[in-house]
Amino acid sequence: MKRLWAFRVWHGLVSVPVAAGVGVITNLATEGFPWALTAGLVVLVLVQVGLSVWQAVGDQRDRRDARDELLGSLRPPVPPSPVPIESPAQDDSCSVLRVGAVVGWLTAPFTPTPLWGRKVVLDRLVAWCVTSGSGADVVRVVTGPAGVGKSRLALAVAQALPAGWMAGRLRDDAAGLVERIAAAGDRTLVIVDDAESAAASAMETLVTGAVRHPDLIRVLLLARTDAALRFLSDDVRPRLAGVEVLGPVGEAGDRQRWFIEAARAYARTWRVPAPDLPDRPVGRRRGHPAGVTRPRPAGGAGPQRHPHVVADRSDDRTGEPGTALLAVRSASVTGRMRYRGTGRGGGSVAAAARVQRGRNS
Incomplete structure (x- = not known):
């Protein structure tokens, strides 16, 4: 060519x-x-x-x-809305919201919520990307527990890059990727999600190739711990010295505000009424549960149900996958959030907001 x-x-x-x-x-x-x-x-x-x-x-x-x-691609096809086109308000047997459809919307590419509490590290990573020169570092590692927001942060970095930059995720094999990036000539950010699970050969090929193009390529590795990357060779490990460690952020008041913002963001995206918001702080601090739902009978008539605690946790770690799934399933199945009780789609919105707040904290 x-x-x-x-x-x-x-x-x-x-x-x-x-x-x-x-x-x-x-x-x-x-x-x-x-x-x-x-x-x-x-x-x-x-x-x-x-x-x-x-x-x-x-x-x-x-x-x-x-x-x-x-x-x-950083933006795969959007999953289907968890809210059916026709609301089954008259049929109680079909009124529980679809849990499986909600889970896809909780992942980083599809969440409509902003990035909360990570501006400092976001600015630092963007500055690392745009810094050029033969001595510039080409690799950064972002670590943190599952669900803490590593993928969401990486996506925000890609979106904040100046015009002329390209960004994408590493596929299964990195063979030929560096050469094709160099041929295209665009400055490119390569994101490696679950880096500890990637093939050692692919990681070696990507990092060693990127080092030869310090003005063109940046590699962002996402892993639970930097110790999980010890399977790499002695030639590559010194390139992984730059590490950003993520942990939960925000206090109880921040989490309550983020929960409200998340509920409204999901409601706007799904074009449904926003659900009733919790009357207690979100996040377990001094005995407070992760969230409280109050389903109401149709038309507001009849006695109120008892508040249903969703995903009660014994520590401050938020966003674990098991907790996320528990929150969604509890809200849509155990809590029986029906369309006519919370507004069309309200149960899914509340559940998604609870989990998304945890993923950003």
């Missing part, structure tokens, strides 16, 4: 002076100025320039497509 591009450049540089020379010779060999011939030569030159530009754009598009074949 490089050889073909060089030939096209050479052809364009040669054809222009040749056409001009033909025009000069023709002018000297004839008594009058050959307007028709000159106009024809000008048209040919313009056509040649246009074709060269078109071919160059096509070649660049092909190189980017080749890169994207090995670089996973």
